[in-house]
Amino acid sequence: MIDFPSTLLITSILGALFAGFACSTTGAFVVRMNLASIGYLMSHAAFAGAAFGLMISIDPVLGAIIFSFGIALILGPLAEKARLESNIVIGFLFSFMIALAFIFLNFIPGNAASARALRILWGSIFSVSTNDLVMLSIFSFIIVIFVVIFYKELIAIMFNRKLAESSGINTRLYYFAILFLTGIAVSLSIRIVGGLLVFALIINPTSTAYQFFYDFKKIFIFSPIIGIISCLVGFWLSLISDFPIGASIVLISAIFFTIAIIFSPKRKRGKLKIHQKAS
Amino acid sequence: MKKDSNVIELVNIGTVYEGERLPVIYDVNLTVKLGEFISIIGPNGAGKTTLLETINGLLSYDKGQGFVFGREIKKHKSEIRREIGYVIQNFEMDPLAPFLCKDIVMSGRTGKIGTFRFAKKSDWDKVWYSMGLVGMIDFAKRPIGKLSGGEFQKILLSRALAQNPKLLLLDEPFSNLDYASRKQVETLLNRIHEKYNITILLVSHDLSFVPSRCKRVIVLDHGKIVMDGGREKILKSDIINSIFNGKGEKT
Numbered sequence: 106m107i108d109f110p111s112t113l114l115i116t117s118i119l120g121a122l123f124a125g126f127a128c129s130t131t132g133a134f135v136v137r138m139n140l141a142s143i144g145y146l147m148s149h150a151a152f153a154g155a156a157f158g159l160m161i162s163i164d165p166v167l168g169a170i171i172f173s174f175g176i177a178l179i180l181g182p183l184a185e186k187a188r189l190e191s192n193i194v195i196g197f198l199f200s201f202m203i204a205l206a207f208i209f210l211n212f213i214p215g216n217a218a219s220a221r222a223l224r225i226l227w228g229s230i231f232s233v234s235t236n237d238l239v240m241l242s243i244f245s246f247i248i249v250i251f252v253v254i255f256y257k258e259l260i261a262i263m264f265n266r267k268l269a270e271s272s273g274i275n276t277r278l279y280y281f282a283i284l285f286l287t288g289i290a291v292s293l294s295i296r297i298v299g300g301l302l303v304f305a306l307i308i309n310p311t312s313t314a315y316q317f318f319y320d321f322k323k324i325f326i327f328s329p330i331i332g333i334i335s336c337l338v339g340f341w342l343s344l345i346s347d348f349p350i351g352a353s354i355v356l357i358s359a360i361f362f363t364i365a366i367i368f369s370p371k372r373k374r375g376k377l378k379i380h381q382k383a384s
Numbered sequence: 385m386k387k388d389s390n391v392i393e394l395v396n397i398g399t400v401y402e403g404e405r406l407p408v409i410y411d412v413n414l415t416v417k418l419g420e421f422i423s424i425i426g427p428n429g430a431g432k433t434t435l436l437e438t439i440n441g442l443l444s445y446d447k448g449q450g451f452v453f454g455r456e457i458k459k460h461k462s463e464i465r466r467e468i469g470y471v472i473q474n475f476e477m478d479p480l481a482p483f484l485c486k487d488i489v490m491s492g493r494t495g496k497i498g499t500f501r502f503a504k505k506s507d508w509d510k511v512w513y514s515m516g517l518v519g520m521i522d523f524a525k526r527p528i529g530k531l532s533g534g535e536f537q538k539i540l541l542s543r544a545l546a547q548n549p550k551l552l553l554l555d556e557p558f559s560n561l562d563y564a565s566r567k568q569v570e571t572l573l574n575r576i577h578e579k580y581n582i583t584i585l586l587v588s589h590d591l592s593f594v595p596s597r598c599k600r601v602i603v604l605d606h607g608k609i610v611m612d613g614g615r616e617k618i619l620k621s622d623i624i625n626s627i628f629n630g631k632g633e634k635t
Contacts, residue, residue: 137482257503261491264483264528268540271440271470272547273462273495319527321482371480 113231120233121336121354123241124294128303129310129332130248131290133324134283136311137263142192143180144287145304146199150176151291152300153202155225156209165225166237169295173288176202180284206300228299228351230340241293248286252325255279260321297336299351309358310335316362316369331361391453391551391583392416392439398447399431399438407446408434409607419581421573423594423615426604427627432587433473435604436553439585440468453550466495469544469582473555477536481529485539488528489515492543514545518572534565541572552576554586558593570595591619591628603627 135144151169158168176198210222224232252259261269262276270276287307294303310332314324339354346353366372398410409431416422426432437443439452441461450457452464469492489511490503497503515521518538523531531539537557544552557573558566574597577584586598594601594615601618603611605627611618618624 254500257491257494257497258499260483260487261494264481264488264491265472265475267442268470268472268543269491269494271442271465271468271472272492273465275462315480315482319480319482319529320484321487324482 116233116235116238117230117340118337119238120230120241120297121340121350122333123238123245124297125306125310125332125334125336125354126245126329127241127248127290128294128298128306129328129335130245130252130325131283131287132307132309132311132332133314133321133328134259134263135287135307136315137321137324138280138283140283140287141308142195143284144291144307146180146195146202147173147176147284147288148291148295148300148304148307149199149202149206151288151295151303152225153206153209154292155295155300156206156213156222159213159222159225160209162214165221166240166292166296169292170289172202173292174285177281177284177288224299225295226300227349228295228297228302228354230297230343230350232296237293237296244289244293248290251282251286263321297350298354299349302351302355305355305358306332306335309355309362313358313362313365316365316371319371331358335361390415390451391418391420392585393451394439394448395450396448397438397445397450399434399443399445401434401443407607409438409604410447412438412448412609414602414609414612416583416585419583420600421577421584421595421598422586422600422602423598424585424587424602424604425591425594426589428589430589430604431607432589432604433555434607436470436555436585436587440465440470440553462495466547467550469547469549469552471537471540471544471552471554471557474533474537474560477529477531479529481527483528484524485520485526485528485531486511486515486524488539489543489546492546496547510548511546514542515539517545517576518542532565533560534562534568537561537565537569538572541569545576549582552582552584554584556587556589558588558590566593573597591624594619 135141150172154169154172155165157172158165213222258274258279261272261274262279266276291303294306298306311324311328313331314327318324318327335358336354339357340350342348342357343350343353392414394412394414397412398407400407412435424432424435434443438445438450441457441464444458453467455464457464493507493510497507512521515524518541520535520538520542523535528539557569561569570593573584573595576582577597599615601615602609603618603624611621611623
């Protein structure tokens with residue numbers, strides 16, 4: 106294990122903490138609303154955007170935000186129309202984004218910039234700046250406010266969108282808001298976890314929490330807790346093993362998910378009932 | 385143009401789905417008065433759900449004019465929907481879905497409470513009351529995915545009632561239910577209608593379940609209202625037999 110200046114260590118730990126919080130909180134929506142493939146596309150759009158940012162020498166996070174916003178704008182109306190096979194559109198856009206990312210990476214000037222580009226691909230916690238931390242913490246605050254204020258609307262939409270619409274909720278507005286929030290969470294976390302793996306941090310913690318709770322309120326509480334723990338343990342694993350940070354975080358969250366599947370009380374309840382009836 | 389006296393007033397309504405050329409329902413003229421309990425029957429694909437969703441504005445009509453509570457549907461969708469309880473056709477529920485019954489019933493009040501406002505004690509009182517009304521109060525903290533078909537249907541009904549609706553739209557409330565559960569839901573609907581005099585529109589493809597308090601029956605076939613009248617007259621008519629082949633199902 107290498108010795109690091111304490112400021113760098115604190116910045117990195119805080120970065121991991123906020124990225125874990127932001128991604129896994131938006132994950133609660135993504136998993137429930139079956140937006141997994143959309144979110145997956147979003148993470149690759151953010152990756153292409155970051156590469157684009159590096160190519161034209163602007164902040165890669167800004168590039169990532171622009172690209173994921175663009176994707177949310179295109180995909181929102183397309184996914185809205187149930188008659189359109191959105192998976193085909195996603196498949197097309199996904200490969201298109203990857204192609205763009207590789208082209209942009211190819212044109213990034215200078216060796217140092219190429220190394221930065223690779224860090225965006227794999228993630229590097231030590232490239233987190235104070236600026237990133239501020240943005241991540243503001244975003245975390247916004248998402249908490251969003252969930253608290255619109256909790257009843259979000260629950261109604263996640264249960265059944267048509268029923269929610271029939272009670273007078275403008276579901277389209279919330280749907281787009283969720284797409285945008287996912288895009289921003291991905292864009293802000295891409296430097297830490299890496300463009301190729303950031304989406305696992307959205308899906309895994311919520312999927313883990315799903316194995317234990319029937320109350321959505323608890324999913325909203327435990328999903329970010331699991332996300333934060335995954336990031337912190339992943340960070341520690343990365344330090345002691347020299348694994349890339351993104352890979353370590355995803356590895357840990359995948360282990361949590363596997364354990365959750367094995368020990369999930371939701372999956373054991375059936376047996377318990379039979380046992381009770383028998384006795 | 386404003387029509388105040390009727391709960392629903394549809395004039396020559398035609399609804400076409402996006403990407404389709406032919407309308408699902410057409411030339412629909414319907415007047416529903418306050419407190420009426422109407423069964424809309426017709427075979428699968430007759431346009432029953434489309435008619436309900438045209439009334440609550442989930443689907444936009446392309447022809448004619450539609451009014452609910454005297455307000456034009458197209459212009460006042462959100463306000464109208466807050467006064468309409470909608471029970472959707474039975475849908476598949478993930479058994480692991482992380483929602484408690486009480487939260488689902490509360491979600492019915494979302495539009496009524498309004499944006500940027502939180503549920504108050506009076507809202508929760510309404511939730512407990514409507515759960516009690518359908519006999520599901522003991523299920524308040526149960527996961528929604530663990531309910532049987534009949535229990536799930538009652539929760540959806542309770543969700544619609546928690547909204548304090550002036551109009552109830554029920555889409556196939558008896559589908560996927562066994563005989564006992566159907567009887568329970570039927571009794572419940574009769575009781576609700578008797579007690580609150582809510583206007584109810586019930587859609588069904590099954591002739592054998594027209595609740596006793598339902599005095600008017602509308603027959604929909606191929607997107608058009610083919611019969612509209614008193615319960616006894618309609619259910620005994622020959623047209624019904626030809627549409628349903630006398631078996632309660634279209635062949």
